Amino acid sequence: MLTLRQLFLANNAQTTDFPLLLEFERAQGVYLYNAEGKPYLDLISGIGVSNIGHGNAQVIEAIKNQLDKYMHLMVYGEYVQTPQVRFAEKLTSLLPESLQSVYFTNSGAEAIEGAMKLAKRYTGRNQIIACHNAYHGSTQGALSIMGNEDFKQAYRPLLPGIQFINFNSLNDLDLITSETACVVIETIQGEAGIRVPNAAYMLALRNRCTKTGTLLILDENQTAFGRTGKLFAFEHFGIIPDILVLGKALGGGMPLGAFIASNEVMGALKNNPILGHITTFGGHPVCCASGLASLEVLLNENLIEQVAAKEALFKQLLVHPAIKQIRGKGLMLAAELDSFELNKAIIDHCIEQGIIIDWFLHCSNSMRIAPPLIITSEQIKEACATIIQAINIFAV
Structure with missing residues (x-):
């Protein structure tokens, strides 16, 4: 019997030759969960969709x-x-x-x-x-x-x-x-x-x-x-x-x-x-x-009023010589790196560690950071620590 991943590749139209192939069973708040219950912190909101998070009651x-x-x-x-x-x-x-x-x-x-x-x-x-x-x-x-x-x-x-x-x-x-x-x-x-x-x-x-x-x-x-x-x-x-x-x-x-x-x-x-x-x-x-x-x-829930402080926290914590600049407004940010290759290595490592980030279609050397607006300060700190750790591994 074919696995779900094999069926996906066989019967669902593909948009690239290298899909992420992540499988999720449920989503709640700022997290996506795979079949084993592993949580993934969603820092891209399904590309700008889940502004109030997943599964709001x-x-x-x-x-x-x-x-x-x-x-x-x-x-x-x-x-x-x-x-x-x-x-x-x-x-x-x-x-x-x-x-x-x-x-x-x-x-x-x-x-x-x-x-x-x-x-x-x-x-x-x-x-x-x-x-x-x-x-x-x-x-x-x-x-x-x-x-x-x-x-x-x-x-x-x-x-x-x-x-x-x-x-x-x-x-x-x-x-x-x-x-x-x-x-x-x-x-x-x-x-x-x-x-x-x-x-x-x-x-x-x-x-x-x-x-x-x-x-x-x-x-x-x-x-x-x-x-x-x-x-x-x-x-x-x-x-x-x-x-x-x-x-x-x-x-x-x-x-x-x-x-x-x-x-x-x-x-x-x-x-x-x-x-x-x-x-x-x-x-x-x-x-x-x-x-x-x-x-x-x-x-x-006054979520918009909290955005500026969360933007400031991201910018405060995402400081590294390999980050050339952070552009954006609110929780729509881009962290620019030297190359797509470096960016992709960092993104892949962060996903393995349970932090979902991405790159941009017309700016592949920049990292997309656009979490649900409900993200907490502690979750921001967790995400930024993982990103900095990944940069330290690959930015040599």
Whole structure:
């Protein structure tokens, strides 16, 4: 009889030739547990998903309650479904007044696709500007605005009319013109190795988009829901996007994405043609119930207010000559090392020791540190001690 690992390799599509092949039976809080009960401290939150940790009782209760009522009823946008309505109501109550219309999707990548379509439809323009080293997902449209040729060259031709600018470069903003439908940009670049823009750049970007009639789309798939120490990362910079894209932590562990705009802008999808964007499972009622419960836990337990102190503790403890710098904001950090080879050796050793860390798609020499916001000071100290120990072994 084949083992579960052998069946995984035989029947599940593979994304690399070297999957981690870790097997987990359950997850609780900041830990994942294998079949033997060994705990693994999750320092990457399933890549930005598990902001309030794994197995939260309130989220599970909300999921079970919704399961007892109904699951899928109809393609998105036709029936009035309580979980969708209540979650959209809560989200918009926490956002600026101009972000009042929520379109729920299945994922962050699909939300990017919808936002790009919406910008083209509303403005009547077809040029889209994105950033070098950007990551917005792997679907064809999202791939078209990925800022790393290595990951996209095998899939050309992609969308036409895409132009790239340098992130955090004031000089490039003149490339945004009256021909530009939208600028799609991560509020803080994730897969580039956590690149935080300065406030002057973000304000200039906002002003340039306003001046040219270009819609500013902020991709907050990784940054939203307290990850950076604010509910939404754009709050750090005193600007408001025309379209906000959410995913990852949005669903509280369930698959969910959203793009959010004004009623006026979103209304462009309703006619000429009708049904301008359609999704069967977007805004699945169980996922929306989970997302709303997760957001309420995040707010009611004051987790966001604790993020700055936890960021400071990581930066205080992760000091070593081999660490060239630590970039980031809140619990979205990157520790830069000399090479991918060194980084990978450290990551593998830490996983063996029960600490899960990772690297970045466009910055493979940097270590990803993005634990659930519920991580405690003692757990941070434990994780950092293991990382420093690993660096001491391999950084010779």
